Structure formats: structure tokens, C-alpha cells
Amino acid sequence: MTSESQVNVYTCGRPAPSLTVWSPPATILELAGEESDLVGELIQSFTADVAGRLQQIRGAMACANVVVLRYQVHAIKGSSKQMAADRVASVCEQIEAAGRERPISQLVDLVRQLEVRVGEVCAAMAWYRLSDSRRAS
Numbered sequence: 001m002t003s004e005s006q007v008n009v010y011t012c013g014r015p016a017p018s019l020t021v022w023s024p025p026a027t028i029l030e031l032a033g034e035e036s037d038l039v040g041e042l043i044q045s046f047t048a049d050v051a052g053r054l055q056q057i058r059g060a061m062a063c064a065n066v067v068v069l070r071y072q073v074h075a076i077k078g079s080s081k082q083m084a085a086d087r088v089a090s091v092c093e094q095i096e097a098a099g100r101e102r103p104i105s106q107l108v109d110l111v112r113q114l115e116v117r118v119g120e121v122c123a124a125m126a127w128y129r130l131s132d133s134r135r136a137s
Contacts, residue, residue, distance in 0.1 A: 022124035025084035039132065043125045046083050050076055050118055061111060066104050070096065076114070085121045088114065 024039055032038040053072045060068035077092035091114045098107055 021087070022083075022085055022121045022128075024128065025082075028083075040129050042083065043129055046079055046085075047122045047125060049079060050088075050122070054115060054118060057111060057114075061104065061108065064104050066099065069104060069107070070099060073099075073114075076118075080121075085117075087117045088121050091117050 028039060028042060053076050056072045057069055060066070060072065073092050073095045077089050077096070080086070080088040080092065091110065095107060095110045095114065098110060
């Protein structure tokens with residue numbers, strides 16, 4: 001079975017996510033070396049952080065709190081760039097740009113798009129962790 005046809009519980013029984021969605025950046029892989037736990041820890045930290053920040057964004061949208069929205073989107077953008085989650089970072093940039101020109105109420109679709117992209121990346125990261133743990137054992 002090739003890695004691209006593997007299935008796991010994190011992706012709801014679907015085949016492995018495409019590498020175009022996410023793969024670990026070379027700099028992190030080089031830093032980790034043989035210590036694959038480091039990559040897993042970074043993935044765990046990223047996914048937990050982004051989940052909390054998305055919750056804050058939902059609250060900001062509900063209360064029309066543009067300050068919280070901007071702060072949380074900017075933070076997600078930064079960590080996404082560090083983890084090579086480029087699609088997530090791109091949507092964050094779109095939200096930041098649109099937020100300067102439009103009221104928060106008109107950013108709902110972009111926030112939904114952010115949630116979708118985060119879900120895709122987190123699924124790819126979960127698949128990577130699972131497949132990496134299989135390689136290590």
C-alpha cells in the first residue's frame with residue numbers, strides 16, 4: 001500500500017491528504033533530524049493553538065469585535081507561515097486586507113474559508129503524524 005492510498009481515523013477513512021495541502025517544511029525537518037517527536041510536538045502545538053484562536057475569531061465575529069479578529073487572524077497567519085500552511089496564511093492575508101476596507105459583518109465568508117483551510121491542514125498534519133509514527137515503529 002502506498003502512502004498516498006493509506007487511510008486513517010483522522011481523515012474519516014478518506015485517502016491521505018494531498019501533499020499540496022500540507023507537508024512539513026524542510027527547515028523543521030532539518031531541525032528535527034532523527035527526532036520525529038519534535039515535528040509531532042510542533043504539529044500538536046499548532047493545531048491546538050489554531051483551534052483556540054478560531055474560537056476567539058468566532059466570538060469576535062458574533063460581537064463585531066474587529067480588534068480581536070485582527071489580532072487572532074494575524075497570529076494564525078504567523079504560525080501558519082512558520083509551519084508552511086500556506087493556504088491558511090493566504091486566507092488570513094485576505095481577511096486582513098478585507099478587514100481594512102469592509103465592516104466585520106462582511107467577512108463571514110472569508111472566516112468560513114479560513115475554517116475550511118485550517119481543517120484541511122489539520123487533517124493533513126494528523127495524517128502525517130500517524131504515518132510518521134508508523135515509520136518509527
